Amino acid sequence: MFFTLIPRIRQAILLTAATLLLTGCELFEFSPNDVRAADRDLTAKNLARLQAQPKPTGGDTLRFVFTGDSQRFYDEVGPLVESVNRQRGISALVIAGDISDFGLRREMQWVNDRLRHLKVPYLTVIGNHDQVANGRQAYQEIFGPLNYTFTYDRTRFILIDTNSREYGFNGKVPDVGWLQQQLADTVGIRRQIVLCHVPPSNEDFDPTLVKPFTEALAKAPRLLFHLNGHAHSFSIGEPFADGVTYINSFAFEKRQYVILTVWGADQFKLEKVAF
């Protein structure tokens, strides 16, 4: 009996183990803070997609969706994707940070699993919530660099980590020197757009860097506007009365997003869309 039962049990165990391994790779979590992700370098992949796609709008007009703070609002991601996919002439969607709530790898994957159903590529900048726990590592693994730029249709997007509090206000975040360099590079550029999470008017922005940061923006000749998130509700204005327009995105929870249409050197139209 011993000899007949053992192989059967062994077989059962092996079979169970094999099934678990096959179906369970995603479930097999070392830690909620680990950074093992099937989808990596999404920023680079989405940029490649963007550059490969023909621009859907004519002339020098560029149209894109501006949103932010997807942060634990998974119920809203599906309806947002459906709504954006119905829009015409959209080139991309940008998220002004706080992809996750707890800075966990899985949260970023949940968002990507839903946003990858967008017909257009999407691009992100890191938010403060994405830096809690091991989030900064997870973000870099799944999305990519914290500061980066890309140019599409002669429009230069400058995406910068402005979450100063996450670094204990160390005087290095945001990297104003890097920002100045990017703003100075205007060869072949018709307009520039800065996208970040925490705006300089917020208490989470390094107070010692507010002046150099805002002055760099005010001096930039091709800057169209400054886009940010963090506040969850939409706003537009000139908080520093220096000619620079600051626009705060709707968070996903508001069930609204903004479509920005830009043309010429400094023209833009803003539409709010509820979903």
Added chain:
Amino acid sequence: MRIFLLLGGFFGLILSALPAAAQAPTDSAATLSVQRWYVPKHAVLQTAGGIGMVSGGMGYSLLRQRLDVDVLAGYVPRHYAGNKALGIFTLKTTYTPYTITLRDAAWRMHPLSFGGLVNYTPSRTLNRSRDSKYYKGYYWWSSTVRFGAFLGGRVTRELKPNATGRQRAVSLYYELGTNDLYVVSLATNLSGLKITDVLTLGVGGKFTF
């Protein structure tokens, strides 16, 4: 840190050596009754389940071996953690109410286990949500302490008793679990997330000595 580990190992050795040295093996019943209560009853080795790529530890069995209380130290190598390896320290309790003894009496099936755990990931490797750079309540949760719950099963194989007559056994178990932050994510997104989104899987072995 290393000193504590060394000390722990040292005292652990002394503790496990004590009962064996303390009495002459007359008969197995007497040996069992002399077994010191504080000596761990089993060693555990687990992979995944949110407590390390590998985690190992010791534990006790209470309530006629239905309730296990284990302490584990886990490790996530740098490759899977970003720029620094993670250490995870876990206190886990597992309740296994049913035992089915197979026809071959050496094998036992435990179709259901459930339990809870709490673990701590030292802050040196993480951006701590309760750090002094945040004012009180800036983030409501702790990034270093996780609470978890799990369901699973276990199969046990009895081994030959050891020299002092204690019954030894080896068992394999699996656990489907989740943690507090995943539960919060699911509970606030009942249409946006599925239960499978928040599940984790761990498998391990226990050696009762």
